[in-house]
Amino acid sequence: MITVEQAKQIIADSISHLEPVNIPLNQAARHILAADIYATFDIPAFRQSSMDGYAIKYEESLKTYTLVGEMAAGASQPLTIRKGETSRIFTGAPLPDGADTVIMQEKISRSSDQITIEDPKATPGLNVREKGAEIKAGVLAMQAGSLLTPAALGFLAGIGICEVTVFPMPKVSIILTGNELQQPGKPLAFGQVYESNSYSLSAALKLEGVHDIAVHWVNDNLESLTEMLHMALDQSDVVLLTGGVSVGDYDYVIAAAEQCGIDQQFHKIKQKPGKPLYFGTKDQKLVFGLPGNPSSVLSCYYNYVLPAIKSLSKLENSVRELEAELEVDYEKPIGLTHFLKGIYTDGKVTPLNAQESFRLSSFAQSNCLIRLNEDQQHFIAGDTVMVALLPH
Numbered sequence: 001m002i003t004v005e006q007a008k009q010i011i012a013d014s015i016s017h018l019e020p021v022n023i024p025l026n027q028a029a030r031h032i033l034a035a036d037i038y039a040t041f042d043i044p045a046f047r048q049s050s051m052d053g054y055a056i057k058y059e060e061s062l063k064t065y066t067l068v069g070e071m072a073a074g075a076s077q078p079l080t081i082r083k084g085e086t087s088r089i090f091t092g093a094p095l096p097d098g099a100d101t102v103i104m105q106e107k108i109s110r111s112s113d114q115i116t117i118e119d120p121k122a123t124p125g126l127n128v129r130e131k132g133a134e135i136k137a138g139v140l141a142m143q144a145g146s147l148l149t150p151a152a153l154g155f156l157a158g159i160g161i162c163e164v165t166v167f168p169m170p171k172v173s174i175i176l177t178g179n180e181l182q183q184p185g186k187p188l189a190f191g192q193v194y195e196s197n198s199y200s201l202s203a204a205l206k207l208e209g210v211h212d213i214a215v216h217w218v219n220d221n222l223e224s225l226t227e228m229l230h231m232a233l234d235q236s237d238v239v240l241l242t243g244g245v246s247v248g249d250y251d252y253v254i255a256a257a258e259q260c261g262i263d264q265q266f267h268k269i270k271q272k273p274g275k276p277l278y279f280g281t282k283d284q285k286l287v288f289g290l291p292g293n294p295s296s297v298l299s300c301y302y303n304y305v306l307p308a309i310k311s312l313s314k315l316e317n318s319v320r321e322l323e324a325e326l327e328v329d330y331e332k333p334i335g336l337t338h339f340l341k342g343i344y345t346d347g348k349v350t351p352l353n354a355q356e357s358f359r360l361s362s363f364a365q366s367n368c369l370i371r372l373n374e375d376q377q378h379f380i381a382g383d384t385v386m387v388a389l390l391p392h
């Protein structure tokens with residue numbers, strides 16, 4: 001069996017990012033840009049007013065101007081003003097030809113078609129956005145490797161970009177194995193359990209912006225599972241199987257993966273929960289056989305699947321690891337790294353009750369996984385441990 005660190009390294013070494021694609025800007029949130037973007041226009045494309053007020057050609061000695069017209073935002077007719085003239089103007093509107101300054105309407109007095117400036121601080125160029133002040137045509141607007149945040153998307157839209165080249169989010173197939181599974185909402189027959197892994201996994205993936213998710217149910221037989229795995233490999237970048245990776249007579253994941261020509265990278269890690277985790281690759285595709293217990297599924301997802309998925313899209317891992325002070329004593333056997341569902345607050349962490357891997361009640365309340373290293377048995381309150389803060 002390999003260690004947690006070895007498993008993480010093997011996965012990291014197996015991943016190359018997905019091929020960049022062009023997508024509409026309105027679908028590009030939280031993607032990483034795969035190509036530089038250059039501005040194609042001067043933005044603003046014309047000299048604009050940044051205030052509601054009056055446009056003038058500034059003259060130091062001149063305080064009173066005659067009103068000759070109006071420029072509203074979106075005005076399509078040009079207007080020219082001469083020395084001593086002014087035009088009413090509104091925020092975002094083009095400056096009339098001949099104007100170089102805008103006086104805020106609060107800083108003038110008006111009588112009929114005459115305005116008088118009452119702003120001792122008025123200077124030439126006041127309240128004018130110059131053409132190209134945001135960006136000039138031909139200039140690098142955003143570098144490859146940038147994260148497309150809401151502000152970045154707004155900026156790009158504002159300079160006229162409607163499509164971007166990005167590293168895509170992976171397509172994910174979830175294959176649920178187990179004859180005992182029943183859909184929530186339907187009655188449970190003897191021996192059945194409600195299917196929950198697709199709910200937790202789909203939600204966790206959607207939280208990361210992965211929306212192309214196909215969920216398949218398959219019975220515990222090798223032929224059906226092999227067929228399904230083939231199809232899932234064709235249709236997706238990442239396949240997540242849940243259940244069927246242990247040593248039971250109906251655990252067919254390892255055999256099905258072999259039949260599909262998947263290269264096994266590892267099976268079994270010195271950890272609890274999730275000891276029988278399987279990882280394989282076929283070309284660039286990643287296959288995780290997640291041990292079926294619901295808590296093992298999620299623990300393995302946060303520790304191994306999520307970093308892999310983020311890395312396919314060149315995104316940073318959204319699980320943040322940090323040190324914390326353990327608030328209680330804790331005992332575990334030597335030999336496996338334990339991941340405990342816990343609550344982290346202000347540098348301190350407490351393990352929850354109900355750590356068994358078939359239970360999710362503690363996971364449902366936790367905000368972190370506490371990592372207790374394989375070679376340590378006794379933990380005492382005050383010890384420093386690593387915690388992984390879970391994205392919620």
Ligand SMILES: Nc1nc2c(c(=O)[nH]1)N[C@H]1C(S)=C(S)[C@@H](COP(=O)(O)OP(=O)(O)OC[C@H]3O[C@@H](n4cnc5c(N)ncnc54)[C@H](O)[C@@H]3O)O[C@H]1N2
Nearest residue numbers: 176178194195196197243244245246251275291292293296
């Ligand atoms: N003799 C041994 N038995 C087991 C070992 C072992 O080393 N030797 N390992 C145990 C560990 S640890 C785990 S974890 C499980 C993993 O087993 P599988 O991956 O084969 O999972 P299943 O047996 O199919 O299911 C386990 C458990 O989870 C329930 N399950 C499965 N899928 C779902 C789902 N979609 N939603 C809700 N619950 C699900 C299933 O009913 C089982 O109760 O093996 C141990 N056994």
Ligand code: MOO
Nearest residue numbers: 273274275296357
């Ligand atoms: O280690 Mo398995 O994941 O509990 O029960």
